[in-house]
Amino acid sequence: MESKEIYDQVNRVYGSITKSGTGQYEKTVAKAFGYTEEELDGVPDGANLGLSCGNPIAIAGLREGETVIDLGSGAGFDVFAASKKVGPTGKAIGIDMNKNMIDKANAIKARTDASNVHFIESAVTSIALPDNTADCIISNCVINLVPETDKQLAFNEMFRLLKPGGRVAISDILARKEFTEEIKKNVALYVGCVAGASQVSQYDAYLKNAGFNDILIVDSKNDLNTYFTAAEAKPSCCGTDAVKEEEKTSSCCSAEARESCCKQEEKESCCGTNSSACACNNQTSSMADETKTLATRLGITDLNEWAGSFKVYAIKPAAN
Structure with a gap:
């Protein structure tokens, strides 16, 4: 590179x-x-x-x-x-x-x-x-x-x-x-x-x-696997019916945050590869998820x- x-x-x-x-x-x-x-x-x-x-x-x-x-x-x-x-x-x-x-x-x-x-x-x-x-x-x-x-x-x-x-x-x-x-x-x-x-x-x-x-x-x-386990342990704050109403108004799940998160050009870094619902996960967690997926694909478990x-x-x- x-x-x-x-x-x-x-x-x-x-x-x-x-x-x-x-x-x-x-x-x-x-x-x-x-x-x-x-x-x-x-x-x-x-x-x-x-x-x-x-x-x-x-x-x-x-x-x-x-x-x-x-x-x-x-x-x-x-x-x-x-x-x-x-x-x-x-x-x-x-x-x-x-x-x-x-x-x-x-x-x-x-x-x-x-x-x-x-x-x-x-x-x-x-x-x-x-x-x-x-x-x-x-x-x-x-x-x-x-x-x-x-x-x-x-x-x-x-x-x-x-x-x-x-x-x-x-x-x-x-x-x-x-x-x-x-x-x-x-x-x-x-x-x-x-x-x-x-x-x-x-x-x-x-x-x-x-x-x-x-x-x-x-x-x-x-x-080092903490990056992955911490991301997995963190629930999605939006995108499910089980989310409490007060959580939907938090900084992560505000309408403004979801709109910013779900812009087409930001989906890769913010919303993950399978998030058509664009659940507005923490971006750091999304980066950890992406890295884990790639690492597994390359034989790194x-x-x-x-x-x-x-x-x-x-x-x-x-x-x-």
């Missing part, structure tokens, strides 16, 4: 995810990958989009007054959580290439008193910030979405932005074994955070080539056999 095709598809799918979501799927996924109830309660409504594969803040060791950058910040889930750790004298900066994500993050920020939070629309491979800006860089299930031809650029950018002695704390999906060419070339599986996963040895090489020391890459042993959620930690050497 060409890099442009990957970026276009990632932008299309993840841009659509900002349009809906009831919260239950997102919360289930976040808890499965290491977030506590207290952490989730402290994040503004709408910031958690259910796209985590770990909790990078748990290994970041953030302190008051530090500057932290989140690569692929989405609607600001980890940025808002990090802002509480660094306090009013620190800064939490979110970077995302998707305009819809940045717009949603800024809209959420406007409802809060998070004056130490900032969002920048940018690819993670080239960011308009000065060298030595951050004490820590975090990222959550995003680097696997960067095309292989550009991955080293992302790690080089992390190194450039970190102050000497700064650290990276990343949660990402890495491959447990070599993917078939069919899997590697499947755009839907790439967008679903599977096909673009690097081998552990490759990830280690990217970090070393960028200049990092003290590299630690640890398998979190989290169950258990994602954990092929890939895993890993914690990654590394340090930029201190200046001499």
